[in-house]
Structures are given as C-alpha cells and as structure tokens.
Amino acid sequence: MKTRKTAKLVAALALSTALVSACATERGGDDGVPAAGSGSAGTSTSSDTAFGTLDSPCGEGDAKGSTDQGVSDTEIKIGYGDDRGYAQSPGLNKEMSDAVAAMIDWCNEQGGINGxxxxxxxxxxxxxxxxxxxxxxxxxxxxxxxxxxxxxxxxEQTRVACNMAAVPGFTVSPDAANGPMTYQGVPFPVDYANGAAWFQMAEMHPDMLNDFDLVGSTMPTIITSLAKTRSIAEAAGFTLKDCGVTINYQGEPSYVPFAEKYKQCGVKGLWTSRSPVPNEFNFFKAIDQVGIDPIIFGEATWYGASAQSFNAQSGLLDNLNANMIFQMLENADKVPAVAKYKELVEGEGGKTALLGMQSTSSFLLWATAAKECGSDLTRQCMIDELSKIHEWDGGGLHAVTDPGKNMPAQCGLMVDLKGADYSQVFPSEAAEFKCDAKYLIKTDPSTWGTDLGPDRVSTKYLGPNVIKPQV
Known part of the structure; x- marks a missing residue:
C-alpha cells in the first residue's frame, strides 16, 4: 500500500449543492423505486471548481474536532484501492485508485472538506x-x-464487525452489494436490477430472442449473477438456451470443447459476466476456431483498453456489444463531467477507464455527504447524510441513480467495438441514454444469494452495533 498526503490548501470558489431529499431515509421495499431519470448529459455549472453539473463539495472551512477514528482537526483518513497486484491480470482495475488519488488532490487543492x-x-x-x-x-x-x-x-464480515462505513466504487458479492453501512454512486443491489441491457438488445435484434445463452463460470459470485441475469433476460422477452457450458474461472487447457458445445447448441449470441482478461480472449479464439460468429454481449467491463487492444490485433470482438449507464470517454466533448474526469486523472499520469469514473462518482458522493457533516464528521453523520441522497449522477458521469435507497438506474446506452474503436449504437444520439421504468426489474429472491431484512439490508453479518440512519 502507499499513503498519499497533499497539503495544498487554496481558497475554494464554490459551495456544494448536496443532492439530498427530505423524504424517507430507509432502503424500504417498493418505495425505494426511483423515477426513470433523465437521459440527457446536462451542462456544466458556472463554478470554476465544478465537476460537470455538480458544484464542488470541497473547500476551505473551520471544521474542528477529533470526532471519529481517522478524523482530527486537520485531517480525514480514507482508504481506497483495487486488485492491481493480481498475478493473472496485472494492473487489474488500477484506474480506480488512479481516479480516487486524483480526486483527493483536486479536493485538497480547494481546501479539503471544510478545511x-x-x-x-x-x-x-x-x-x-x-x-x-x-x-x-x-x-x-x-x-x-x-x-x-x-x-x-x-x-465483508470484517468490514461490518469494525463498523467500517463504505462508499465503494463497485461491489460484487450479494452481502456487500446490500451490505449495511454501504452506499454507492452506482448501486448494484441484489433485489432490483437495471435490465436496460437486455431490453435494448431485444430492440436491436428482435429476431434473436431465442438464440442467446450465458457463458457459465465456476466463480461463486458469477454463478449468482448469472442466475439474476437469466431472470432479467426473460423479463425482457428472451428465451435463453441452456447449452450446459461451465468454464473454470482460473482457465482451461483448451476452450475448443466448450466452443464446440455452443456450436452444437446453435447459439447466435453469448452473454458473458467475465471481464476482458486473457482467459476470456482465449475462449473467443476457440469460438472462432470452431466456425461460429455470435454476437458477444457483456457488461460495461467490456468497454476498455484490453478489449480494444485484443480486437485491434484479432478482429474477434467485432460483434461485441456492451451496455452502460456511464457516458463514454469518447463523449468528453459533449459531457463536461467526463472532460473533467479525464483532465484530472490524465493530469496525474493515471489510467482513465469506466471503473475510474465509477470510483470518481462514489468519491464525489462521499465528499458531498462529508461536507454536510461539517465539524460533526462521524460515521453516524455520514450514514445519515448518505441515506438522504436520492438523485445522483456524479455531475453527469452517468444516468441518475438513488444511492440513499440502494436503487439502480432505469437507463442505459449500448456501445459496440469495431477494430480498436468504440461507438454508441443505441440510442442513436451520442451522449444520450434511453430511460424506461420497465427497465427496473424486481428480481426473484432465489437469485439474491443472501437474506435481506425489511430495510433491504443483508442480515448475514448484522450485529447490535451496526450504524443505521437516524434521520
């Protein structure tokens, strides 16, 4: 690990606009369903320190007191990080740490949080x-x-036991996705899902509703996510094949037998929940070797440099489609928040990518709540403030979500890849999302992978000292 300390304190020109609501603070049931949200990119605020449409939550102030662990008169200690040291994929998700590091410096240059x-x-x-x-x-x-x-x-058990409140860039496991004391700029709960990907794929390829299958995996979290994906696809009108293919997450000596099985099954489209890593590329090489050319359909992780580099050399991902609720980096000239993100991260020599924007949104969400706490910067205050924020788009980085109630967006856009170039293919207007209330799917409890309480929080590691909203 490494510690970053930046002591540049200059006058801030802007006051924050906390995106808060006076309505309920619990993550309660169907009342947690937000409106469909805007599909437009928005325009920047007038402040010199604005982040897209969001006035900066950072700036000078006179906050005082050692109010909680990691908080003093002069400092706030936060942790961040990624999996960049993973031997099988060096640099994995490094863009997340690069983003948070740049945002810390940006914030400290304005005076930190209330000084x-x-x-x-x-x-x-x-x-x-x-x-x-x-x-x-x-x-x-x-x-x-x-x-x-x-x-x-x-x-997760360790985090909950020590009351480590968190605003992660992403969560993977069910217990973390609906974990106590957790709020995200882009929520990914187990009990509700944004089904825009499958609904939009159905609009793009209405003749292929019976021709898709999912790429199975041995990784427990992917097994859980695929069960939910199947239910979402069915809600969007798909009747998925069940070719019986399960691939070892750590890799296979040969992927050809699995590719042959898909060929025999007659698939014309494949959904993968894996990331664009070497093992996955080897799988798609095998798909090509057996003579099939399906539409490749995946999550937003397939929008990134590794897929671009592989396809520039092979062309094997020219049928790739990825659904996103984030703006494309290529839309920086149309979306001020994306331009700001690139300016800050590239200015420090960091890597820009989708997950970096996701971390940026969560940092801004955290900072917005922290500013509201003033001198009373405690984990309890942070939970209270975060639970009030019900409309959030990271200043325009992504479609509107409801962090306070842990509810996903009801919007999406689709990109494809040709050679090394991504482009938006749905909707046709660049930098626009398509939003629809039907995209929000209430998932079957059998797919959750955890038990939820009436507040939609995972009960697995709950104890009497867990911090809950008190407003």
Missing amino acids: RTIVGTDYDAAMTNANTVMQEACRSEFMMVGHGFAMDQTA
Whole structure:
C-alpha cells in the first residue's frame, strides 16, 4: 500500500449543492423505486471548481474536532484501492485508485472538506487479499471510499464487525452489494436490477430472442449473477438456451470443447459476466476456431483498453456489444463531467477507464455527504447524510441513480467495438441514454444469494452495533 498526503490548501470558489431529499431515509421495499431519470448529459455549472453539473463539495472551512477514528482537526483518513497486484491480470482495475488519488488532490487543492485535508491510503487487494486489506483499514481509516475488490465477500464480515462505513466504487458479492453501512454512486443491489441491457438488445435484434445463452463460470459470485441475469433476460422477452457450458474461472487447457458445445447448441449470441482478461480472449479464439460468429454481449467491463487492444490485433470482438449507464470517454466533448474526469486523472499520469469514473462518482458522493457533516464528521453523520441522497449522477458521469435507497438506474446506452474503436449504437444520439421504468426489474429472491431484512439490508453479518440512519 502507499499513503498519499497533499497539503495544498487554496481558497475554494464554490459551495456544494448536496443532492439530498427530505423524504424517507430507509432502503424500504417498493418505495425505494426511483423515477426513470433523465437521459440527457446536462451542462456544466458556472463554478470554476465544478465537476460537470455538480458544484464542488470541497473547500476551505473551520471544521474542528477529533470526532471519529481517522478524523482530527486537520485531517480525514480514507482508504481506497483495487486488485492491481493480481498475478493473472496485472494492473487489474488500477484506474480506480488512479481516479480516487486524483480526486483527493483536486479536493485538497480547494481546501479539503471544510478545511480538513484528505489523507488517502491506497490498498492493493490483489484479488485474494481483500480481507487482509480490510483488517488493516479497520485499524486506522475513517471510511473506505471508491474502492473495488473482486473478492469482497471475503472482507465483508470484517468490514461490518469494525463498523467500517463504505462508499465503494463497485461491489460484487450479494452481502456487500446490500451490505449495511454501504452506499454507492452506482448501486448494484441484489433485489432490483437495471435490465436496460437486455431490453435494448431485444430492440436491436428482435429476431434473436431465442438464440442467446450465458457463458457459465465456476466463480461463486458469477454463478449468482448469472442466475439474476437469466431472470432479467426473460423479463425482457428472451428465451435463453441452456447449452450446459461451465468454464473454470482460473482457465482451461483448451476452450475448443466448450466452443464446440455452443456450436452444437446453435447459439447466435453469448452473454458473458467475465471481464476482458486473457482467459476470456482465449475462449473467443476457440469460438472462432470452431466456425461460429455470435454476437458477444457483456457488461460495461467490456468497454476498455484490453478489449480494444485484443480486437485491434484479432478482429474477434467485432460483434461485441456492451451496455452502460456511464457516458463514454469518447463523449468528453459533449459531457463536461467526463472532460473533467479525464483532465484530472490524465493530469496525474493515471489510467482513465469506466471503473475510474465509477470510483470518481462514489468519491464525489462521499465528499458531498462529508461536507454536510461539517465539524460533526462521524460515521453516524455520514450514514445519515448518505441515506438522504436520492438523485445522483456524479455531475453527469452517468444516468441518475438513488444511492440513499440502494436503487439502480432505469437507463442505459449500448456501445459496440469495431477494430480498436468504440461507438454508441443505441440510442442513436451520442451522449444520450434511453430511460424506461420497465427497465427496473424486481428480481426473484432465489437469485439474491443472501437474506435481506425489511430495510433491504443483508442480515448475514448484522450485529447490535451496526450504524443505521437516524434521520
């Protein structure tokens, strides 16, 4: 790990606009369903320190007091991180740490949060060390912010036990996705899902509703997510094939037998929940070797440099489609928030990518709530403030979500890849989302992978001292 300390304190020109609501603060049932939200990119605010449409939550102030672990008169200690040390995919999700590091510096240059300097500790979970990272964070950090650990299920019990409130960039496991004391800029709960991907694919290829299948995996979190994906696809009108293919997450000696099975099954489209890593590329090489050319359909992780590089050399992903609720990096000239993100991260030599924008949104969400707490910067205050925020788009980085009630967006856009170039293919207007209330799917409890209480919070690790909203 490494610790970043920035002591540049200059006058801030803007006051924050906290996107809060006076309505209910619990993540309760169907009342948690937000409106469909806007599909437009928006315009920047007039402030020099604005982040897209969001006035900066950072700036000078006179906040005082050692109010909680990691908080003093002058500093706020937060942890962040990724899995960049994973040996099988070096640099995995490094863009997340690059984004949070740049945002810390941006915020501190304005005066920090109410005058307190943010001190960040950059953790590397290297896929298998998430619990070790959380144990270390529990000893010193105020909160975890903008992080993303693929094996977060191994750290969740530790996090909850030490009351480590968190605003992660992403969550993977069911217990973390609906975990107590957790709020995300882009929520991914187990009990509701944004089905825009499948509804939009159905609009793009109405003749292929019976021709798709899912790529199975041995990884427990992917098994859970695929069960939910199947239910979402069916809600969108698909009757998925069941070709019986399950691929070892750690890799296979040969992917040809699996590709042959898909060929025999007659698939014309494949959905994958895996990321664009070497093993996955080898699988699609095998798909080509057996002589089939299906539409490749995946999550937003397929919008990234590794897929671009592989396809520029092979052309095997020219049928790739990825659904996103984030704006494309290519839309920076149309979306001020994307331009700002690129300016800040590239200015520090960091990597820009989709997950980096996701971490940026969560950092801004955290900072917005922290500003509202003023001198009373405690985890309890943070939970109270975060639970009030019901309309959030990261200043225009993504479609509107409801972090306070842990509800996803009801919008999406589709991109495709040709050679090394991504372009938006649905809807046709660049930088626009298509939003529809029908995209929000209430999932079957059998797909959740965890038990939820009446407040939609995972009950697995709950204890009497868990911090809950009190407003």
